[in-house]
Amino acid sequence: MLAHLDLDAFFASVEELENPSLAGWPLVVGGEAFSRGVVSTANYEARKYGIHSAMSSAEARKLCPFATFVRPNIKLYRNYSLRVWDLVGKMVSGMEQLGLDEAYLELGDISPKVAIRKVKEIQGRIKKELGLSCSLGVARTRVVAKVASDYKKPGGLVIISPGGEAAFLNPLDIRVLPGVGPKCETRLRALGINVIGDLAKLSSQELSIVIPGKNGKSLRERARGIDADCLFDPQPRLSYSQEETFSSDISDLARLKDEIDSQALWLSKRLTKQNLAAKTISCKVRYPDFTIRTRSRTLLQAIDDPKRIAEVGYALLLRALIDRNEPLRLLGLRVAGFDKEHQLTLF
């Protein structure tokens, strides 16, 4: 069995932990209502007013004028994220982290009953030791586990026993199926396909009309609760990256360096956990006019130390800024060119 774990209202929950007086009241994490602000997330109290991710902050303020608005502090969330996955990683045999707030967990060959006990323990420890609430879905495949983790948010624990996948998925709206984006959703609805079961039962001929090619096939597989990916990714990751879009453009070097330090720390943890080191470091910047520049450097010796990664990243940032010195809208760091032997050759 495997599980999908997703933290509840992650950014907002962290803000509540840092400032407990916010808890219990509508809270919106996002850009400012009068700049290009969009809502990153809202706590569940604010969601009652119809506020959700990606809506403009101005609209959110209209829906709930007395909500508290705070600017995102990604560095802080990254720190919490590291602590969550450090803890969870020690409790399971395998883990594949997707973003700051979600991961697939390998539970091994255990019965649904034992799986329930295991995920309850994980959920309990995250709450007790870190103060964060999360939801988990347990199933035989990733796609079912992911849909299940979202099914009873917040604080949900949903187990789909082997054989129960179709009964669970069929009546659900197509929107909750991973891979159905807004465009795909519109197209499916226009054809009268509204629930996952409608998609699962399409014949190959019908499918070739609805969504031609490979995409259609893989979407139908997912609707049937089957994954193209096997349980735990046999293909090693080729790179890790972190990036941050600022709520207002930044030109202050000290603040940019801070951001690089924080990203480098996160990347370094990902590398060392996999016993990897990286030879290629890249820095990506986006200017206010949306143009993107990337500067990369490949080293002779692979590195995994956060200070070294930050150093190289910072040098690359300066190079980009020498070529074009303007405030930045986005800053990102990427590590690639992995070297598995690195740790061994040290001894």
Ligand code: TTP
């Ligand atoms: P989600 O897991 O989608 O949202 P959530 O954790 O806030 O709420 P829940 O899972 O309980 O529904 O995303 C995780 C974090 O990523 C979220 O706290 C904020 C951030 N995020 C954005 O910044 N922009 C976005 O558009 C989305 C969807 C998330």
Ligand code: MG
């Ligand atoms: Mg979440």
